[in-house]
Amino acid sequence: MSENLDSFTNLMQRALNGDNRAYSELLQKTAQLLRPYLAKRLLFANDVDDVLQEILLSVHKARHTYDGGRPYLPWLYAIARFRLSDYLREHYADDLKHASDIADWENLLPETVTETAFSYESIRAEVEKLPAKQAIILQLMHEQGHTAKEVASLIGMNESAVKVAAHRAYKVLKTKLMP
Amino acid sequence: MKNLDHLIAQLAQDNAPRAAASHPLLIASTWLGYALAYCLIGLWVSGTRPDLAARLHNVEFVAEIVVLLTLVLASSISAALLAFPDAYQKPRWTLWPLALLAVFVVLLVLAYAADNPPAPQPLHSWQCTMAIVMVAIIPGGWTLWAMRRFAVIRRGMAGSVAVLFAFSVSALWLRLQEVNDSISHVIYWHYLPMLIFASVGWWLGKRVLRW
Numbered sequence: 001m002s003e004n005l006d007s008f009t010n011l012m013q014r015a016l017n018g019d020n021r022a023y024s025e026l027l028q029k030t031a032q033l034l035r036p037y038l039a040k041r042l043l044f045a046n047d048v049d050d051v052l053q054e055i056l057l058s059v060h061k062a063r064h065t066y067d068g069g070r071p072y073l074p075w076l077y078a079i080a081r082f083r084l085s086d087y088l089r090e091h092y093a094d095d096l097k098h099a100s101d102i103a104d105w106e107n108l109l110p111e112t113v114t115e116t117a118f119s120y121e122s123i124r125a126e127v128e129k130l131p132a133k134q135a136i137i138l139q140l141m142h143e144q145g146h147t148a149k150e151v152a153s154l155i156g157m158n159e160s161a162v163k164v165a166a167h168r169a170y171k172v173l174k175t176k177l178m179p
Numbered sequence: 180m181k182n183l184d185h186l187i188a189q190l191a192q193d194n195a196p197r198a199a200a201s202h203p204l205l206i207a208s209t210w211l212g213y214a215l216a217y218c219l220i221g222l223w224v225s226g227t228r229p230d231l232a233a234r235l236h237n238v239e240f241v242a243e244i245v246v247l248l249t250l251v252l253a254s255s256i257s258a259a260l261l262a263f264p265d266a267y268q269k270p271r272w273t274l275w276p277l278a279l280l281a282v283f284v285v286l287l288v289l290a291y292a293a294d295n296p297p298a299p300q301p302l303h304s305w306q307c308t309m310a311i312v313m314v315a316i317i318p319g320g321w322t323l324w325a326m327r328r329f330a331v332i333r334r335g336m337a338g339s340v341a342v343l344f345a346f347s348v349s350a351l352w353l354r355l356q357e358v359n360d361s362i363s364h365v366i367y368w369h370y371l372p373m374l375i376f377a378s379v380g381w382w383l384g385k386r387v388l389r390w
Contacts (some may be wrong), residue, residue, distance in 0.1 A: 018196035027187045053186055060190045061390060062330030065263045067199035078265040082332035 008076075013068040027056055034080055041084060047091075054083045126176055127169075134169035137162055200329060203267045207259035210325065211252060214318050214348045221314060221352045228358045239290045239362075246286055247351045250279045254344035258322060261337040262329035273333075276340055280374075287370065290362045298360040307357065307368040311349045312376070319345030319380075323387050331388040338384015343377040 008029065015023035031052055038048045058079050066075050120127075120142045127138050133155075140151045148166065152159040200206070234240045253275035260266045260273050322341040331337045350369050359365065 015194060016197055016199060018194065020191045020194050023194040024187055024191035027190060031183060031187070049183060053183060056183075056186060056190065058330070058390075060193070062264055064197050065200050065330050067202075070265075070268050074268055075263075075265040078332055079330070082264065 008072040009068055012063070012066055012072055016063065016066075016068070027059070030059065030076060031056065034076075037077075037080065038084065047087075051084055051087050054087060055080050058083055123173060123177060126173055130169050130172060134165050134172075137165050138169050141166060200263070203259040203263060203269075204256065206262070206325075207252075207255040210259065210322060210344070211255045213321070214251060214255065214344070217318055218348050218352045222355055225352075225356050227355055230358060231355060239286075239293065242286055243290065244351070244354065246279065246283050247347055247354065250276060250283060251344065251347045251351065253279045254340050254347060258326065258337065258340045258344055261333055261340060262326045262331055264330045264332045266333075273336070273340070276343055280343075283370075287362070287366055291366065294362045297363065300361045300364050301357075301359050304364070304368055307353060307364070308372040311346060311353055311369060311372060314352055315342075315345040315349035315376070317345075318348050323383070326388060327390070330390055331384070334384045334388040335381040336384070337388055338382070339377050339380040342380025342383065343373070346373040346376055349373075 008026065011022045011026035011029070015026055034052060034055060035048065038051050039045075042048050042051065059076065062079060066072065124143075127135050129135075130138070136155060137151055140146045140154060141148065146154065148162045149159050151157075152162045155162075157165075228234070257273045257276050260269055266273050319342050322344055323338065326337060326341060350373050353369060354365070
């Protein structure tokens with residue numbers, strides 16, 4: 001291992017003096033060394049190749065900051081970590097930029113994803129016993145088929161207040177209808 | 180894989196002999212030399228405070244100047260180390276400015292407590308901050324430009340340290356130039372803005388020190 005590390009330092013020193021073969025060998029060894037490091041941290045082989053290329057370009061740009069007087073690997077890994085985190089940051093920022101708000105999908109989704117055990121008609125009597133506001137909300141949502149957003153604008157409440165009121169009403173109905 | 184081999188071949192072909200960067204301590208001493216020369220030229224142009232000789236017998240004033248000078252030294256070394264991707268494998272040295280800032284804050288608190296009855300406030304206020312900013316522009320811009328020739332990976336911290344370095348030089352110049360004994364004025368209009376601008380340097384570094 002120590003011989004291997006010496007060879008990195010030696011190759012880099014020769015590369016800085018303009019030895020292109022030593023430089024090519026150094027870059028190949030560097031790529032071999034970093035591939036498993038990146039593969040552990042990235043899911044796809046394409047990403048590993050992309051980041052590896054970024055790192056090699058950075059090593060090339062920054063090679064004058066290595067003078068051969070100190071170990072090569074901490075210098076290399078500092079650059080590798082920097083490029084990896086840069087890549088991940090950009091990747092996730094890009095994902096977030098293209099992510100759509102769940103609220104945009106709400107109206108496209110089916111209103112019920114499971115069969116309900118009751119029709120509105122069968123529980124109308126219980127609904128009418130609820131506080132007036134909760135009863136109106138359930139009537140508008142389940143009898144007339146409005147969404148929470150539409151109910152909110154119809155009765156002048158905000159959408160989350162409508163959802164909270166509906167949730168409370170469901171809890172009351174659940175205890176009454178499913179003892 | 181083919182792409183990678185192609186890239187390696189291309190980089191090897193582009194490899195021309197390149198002189199390694201100087202040791203960070205040498206870089207820092209160059210920056211320090213320029214900064215102190217700039218400060219001295221500033222003092223030569225604007226003149227030193229007329230009571231400087233008398234003030235140099237005051238322990239608090241001398242301690243303040245010494246700590247400011249040490250802060251200039253520490254931030255120049257830290258900036259030079261941060262210009263290297265691995266901080267020249269001396270990461271702890273990059274934290275010196277923080278330690279110096281802590282000492283500086285303690286010193287200012289002690290001076291503030293000892294300022295009883297308080298020295299009269301000067302008639303001006305924000306003009307001092309403006310003067311510090313104007314004087315710091317050249318060393319700050321120059322240091323950031325010089326750091327761009329290296330490979331900074333902790334860009335925010337490097338930007339902060341570079342700005343702190345420039346503002347320390349500027350604050351030192353103003354302290355030796357302005358006749359003013361009010362420690363509260365010095366804290367509010369000299370040193371607090373210095374710290375605020377150093378934190379703006381974090382944002383600046385992230386943008387300017389990309390490579």
